[in-house]
Amino acid sequence: xxxxxxxxxxxxxxxxxxxxxxxxxxxxxxxxxxxxxxxxxxxxxxxxxxxxxxxxxxxxxxxxxxxxxxxxxxxxxxxxxxxxxxxxxxxxxxxxxxxxxxxxxxxxxxxxxxxxxxxxxxxxxxxxxxxxxxxxxxxxxxxxxxxxxxxxxxxxxxxxxxxxxxxxxxxxxxxxxxxxxxxxxxxxxxxxxxxxxxxxxxxxxxxxxxxxxxxxx
Amino acid sequence: xxxxxxxxxxxxxxxxxxxxxxxxxxxxxxxxxxxxxxxxxxxxxxxxxxxxxxxxxxxxxxxxxxxxxxxxxxxxxxxxxxxxxxxxxxxxxxxxxxxxxxxxxxxxxxxxxxxxxxxxxxxxxxxxxxxxxxxxxxxxxxxxxxxxxxxxxxxxxxxxxxxxxxxxxxxxxxxxxxxxxxxxxxxxxxxxxxxxxxxxxxxxxxxxxxxxxxxxxxxxxxxxxxxxxxxxxxxxxxxxxxxxxxx
Numbered sequence: 001x002x003x004x005x006x007x008x009x010x011x012x013x014x015x016x017x018x019x020x021x022x023x024x025x026x027x028x029x030x031x032x033x034x035x036x037x038x039x040x041x042x043x044x045x046x047x048x049x050x051x052x053x054x055x056x057x058x059x060x061x062x063x064x065x066x067x068x069x070x071x072x073x074x075x076x077x078x079x080x081x082x083x084x085x086x087x088x089x090x091x092x093x094x095x096x097x098x099x100x101x102x103x104x105x106x107x108x109x110x111x112x113x114x115x116x117x118x119x120x121x122x123x124x125x126x127x128x129x130x131x132x133x134x135x136x137x138x139x140x141x142x143x144x145x146x147x148x149x150x151x152x153x154x155x156x157x158x159x160x161x162x163x164x165x166x167x168x169x170x171x172x173x174x175x176x177x178x179x180x181x182x183x184x185x186x187x188x189x190x191x192x193x194x195x196x197x198x199x200x201x202x203x204x205x206x207x208x209x210x211x212x213x214x215x216x217x
Numbered sequence: 218x219x220x221x222x223x224x225x226x227x228x229x230x231x232x233x234x235x236x237x238x239x240x241x242x243x244x245x246x247x248x249x250x251x252x253x254x255x256x257x258x259x260x261x262x263x264x265x266x267x268x269x270x271x272x273x274x275x276x277x278x279x280x281x282x283x284x285x286x287x288x289x290x291x292x293x294x295x296x297x298x299x300x301x302x303x304x305x306x307x308x309x310x311x312x313x314x315x316x317x318x319x320x321x322x323x324x325x326x327x328x329x330x331x332x333x334x335x336x337x338x339x340x341x342x343x344x345x346x347x348x349x350x351x352x353x354x355x356x357x358x359x360x361x362x363x364x365x366x367x368x369x370x371x372x373x374x375x376x377x378x379x380x381x382x383x384x385x386x387x388x389x390x391x392x393x394x395x396x397x398x399x400x401x402x403x404x405x406x407x408x409x410x411x412x413x414x415x416x417x418x419x420x421x422x423x424x425x426x427x428x429x430x431x432x433x434x435x436x437x438x439x440x441x442x443x444x445x446x447x448x449x450x451x452x453x454x455x456x457x458x459x460x461x462x463x464x
Contacts, residue, residue, distance in 0.1 A: 117309075117311070119307060119309055119311035120311060120313065122269055122307065122311060123307065123311035123312075123313070124325070125268075125269065126267055126269070126300075126303070126304065126305040126374075127324075127325035127373070127374075127377060128297065128300065128301050128325055128328075128329055128377060129324075129325050129328050129329070130328070133325075133328045137324060137328065138313055138324075141315045142313075142314065142315055145315060215315070217314040217315045217357055217358070217359055
């Protein structure tokens with residue numbers, strides 16, 4: 001306990017990396033997921049199949065495997081390996097998370113889309129709205145609202161999934177904590193780290209609760 | 218002037234032929250009640266007029282312009298112009314739940330640049346006053362009763378200044394008390410000589426407010442004419458047994 005003052009700042013630094021990863025992934029994967037949803041429910045059969053296959057792969061294999069594949073695996077792809085190599089660990093990690101989470105968000109948004117009543121399309125049509133206007137003014141806002149609780153759930157999972165990035169040697173909260181425990185042979189740091197994750201999840205829950213209330217209908 | 222001319226339309230859903238051979242005309246200012254047992258094709262017929270269902274055969278003309286002939290529809294731009302002459306009100310209102318009443322009324326008009334925001338806002342206020350809901354302009358749909366929602370839906374359809382209004386069972390989701398307030402609005406429109414087609418189970422209302430009744434049965438027009446002709450003197454067995462059950 002004596003060294004608390006010494007290692008709390010280190011852990012906060014680790015938190016910084018965790019939070020940064022979280023925000024980058026959320027900001028990129030939500031819109032990507034939205035685009036995937038519209039491709040997945042769109043008119044082109046070929047594109048629907050491709051997106052379906054993509055989602056199958058991303059949801060059907062471990063995120064950890066995907067992280068390893070992108071960081072360690074891509075350089076060994078025959079011939080084009082060198083072109084695919086991502087040297088920066090953080091970039092490689094972000095890419096794996098974004099690709100993975102976009103697939104989950106796509107499925108969440110698709111669920112939201114299916115829940116929008118058919119009558120909404122009909123009402124928009126008889127009022128003379130075009131398909132694009134209907135999508136952006138009528139369907140999208142309702143779909144996002146319906147999807148909020150599931151998006152919130154997924155975002156909280158992401159807070160904890162960020163810990164997986166430890167495995168490619170980045171100094172996130174878990175990595176820093178683990179180092180401290182190894183050095184001090186004292187498990188207090190684990191408990192403190194747990195509290196950090198808990199606080200992050202808690203504030204995220206509050207934020208989503210607020211959004212749900214704000215856009216209630 | 219003939220507002221709607223329907224000739225020999227047919228419509229199937231898969232193997233099920235819902236409209237087998239339906240023809241009728243609607244004159245300007247007509248209030249037409251469409252009656253018939255469940256599954257007789259009433260709603261499908263009404264929805265066909267505004268292209269929510271595509272008909273397979275026959276011809277539909279709106280104000281003399283051809284919407285479709287034998288499954289071939291007018292080109293996009295022309296079709297839009299034809300469809301814009303009609304407004305429609307649904308059984309389940311279909312208000313946009315994420316918008317307040319003002320935006321529900323104005324949204325489509327703003328999208329199509331029907332007027333400036335100020336003009337549209339004024340029109341919205343006028344129409345809400347007409348359906349006696351001026352105080353609800355800032356409310357959300359979820360805060361309204363069924364009857365209020367349906368009156369908002371009528372005002373929203375009127376925002377597009379249609380020549381023809383289509384009502385698809387406008388009171389079927391409402392209890393009797395709320396039904397009355399909606400029917401009063403429809404009667405008000407008929408006094409203003411709005412051309413209207415109403416699919417309804419309210420026989421009393423049909424007889425009272427409509428000047429023409431079309432009775433559909435099994436995908437055919439079983440009878441049509443004035444309420445008196447159809448309800449009291451048709452002698453058609455099918456209609457008599459239907460009326461016996463509902464009156």
